[in-house]
Amino acid sequence: MRVTRKYRFSASHRLHAPGLSQRENSELYGKCNNPYGHGHNYEIEVSVRGLVDARSGRVVDPRVLDWFIEQRVIQRFHQKNLNAESEAFQDRVPTTENLACEIYRQLKARWQSVFPGESASLEKVRIAETPRNIFEVSETNGQY
Amino acid sequence: MLITKRVEFSASHICRNPLLSDRENEELFGAAANPHGHGHNYVLEVTLEGQPDPVTGMVIDLKKLKEIVNREVVEPYDHRFLNYEVPPFDRVVPTPENIALDVWKRLSPQLSKNGCRLHGVRVYETPDLYVDYFGEPA
Numbered sequence: 350m351r352v353t354r355k356y357r358f359s360a361s362h363r364l365h366a367p368g369l370s371q372r373e374n375s376e377l378y379g380k381c382n383n384p385y386g387h388g389h390n391y392e393i394e395v396s397v398r399g400l401v402d403a404r405s406g407r408v409v410d411p412r413v414l415d416w417f418i419e420q421r422v423i424q425r426f427h428q429k430n431l432n433a434e435s436e437a438f439q440d441r442v443p444t445t446e447n448l449a450c451e452i453y454r455q456l457k458a459r460w461q462s463v464f465p466g467e468s469a470s471l472e473k474v475r476i477a478e479t480p481r482n483i484f485e486v487s488e489t490n491g492q493y
Numbered sequence: 494m495l496i497t498k499r500v501e502f503s504a505s506h507i508c509r510n511p512l513l514s515d516r517e518n519e520e521l522f523g524a525a526a527n528p529h530g531h532g533h534n535y536v537l538e539v540t541l542e543g544q545p546d547p548v549t550g551m552v553i554d555l556k557k558l559k560e561i562v563n564r565e566v567v568e569p570y571d572h573r574f575l576n577y578e579v580p581p582f583d584r585v586v587p588t589p590e591n592i593a594l595d596v597w598k599r600l601s602p603q604l605s606k607n608g609c610r611l612h613g614v615r616v617y618e619t620p621d622l623y624v625d626y627f628g629e630p631a
Contacts, residue, residue: 350590350631355621401631405521406586
């Protein structure tokens with residue numbers, strides 16, 4: 350059984366690769382390279398796979414999942430400038446590919462301590478940067 | 494090929510395990526254990542797997558699919574208090590996980606009778622919380 354919970358945050362970013370010249374960045378990222386940055390309403394889906402606990406009828410307690418996401422995602426990124434305020438993007442471009450990998454890694458690293466001894470495991474993280482651009486990271490679809 | 498039919502139903506429920514005390518239920522479910530119950534607009538997506546019939550060009554007649562889903566799920570669930578009116582939720586906590594399991598049990602044999610294989614069910618309790626079940630051991 351897979352349970353998916355959706356969350357939202359709004360943040361700004363600028364796509365600019367430090368290893369490239371200004372002209373190359375401008376050509377590569379176009380409007381996304383605007384030096385003042387720009388923002389998105391991100392929507393993130395966190396999917397958890399596990400067995401249904403007979404006592405609670407649940408795979409995962411949504412209150413604990415909500416708390417975890419609040420701590421590890423919302424507080425870090427909501428109403429923030431990803432380039433200026435996130436340590437994760439000091440040496441990486443804050444594309445939503447990189448953001449999805451960062452969130453997946455963060456959640457994966459702390460999963461066992463938040464859900465000790467439970468069958469529930471993190472299956473995937475899916476982020477919509479806009480309703481038309483969507484990125485998904487899971488254990489099986491590549492490096493994160 | 495996969496085809497998906499989406500339906501909606503509205504129902505009330507209490508997240509309460511009848512084998513536990515009020516206090517244990519309160520700890521386990523928080524506000525969702527409110528003894529008066531509360532409700533949701535559920536959305537159910539039923540996904541079938543099959544090949545289009547060479548003559549009709551259809552995997553299943555969508556009228557037939559709608560009739561089965563309405564008869565087996567929407568009519569018994571819609572505008573009901575699940576814990577009191579819809580077995581097995583007198584014994585089983587009506588979480589979206591358990592609703593997905595029950596929907597699978599209701600639909601899978603009926604669809605098989607009509608030559609279709611149920612691929613998966615998705616139950617949205619709210620637009621921000623949904624479960625997917627594909628018939629695996631749960």
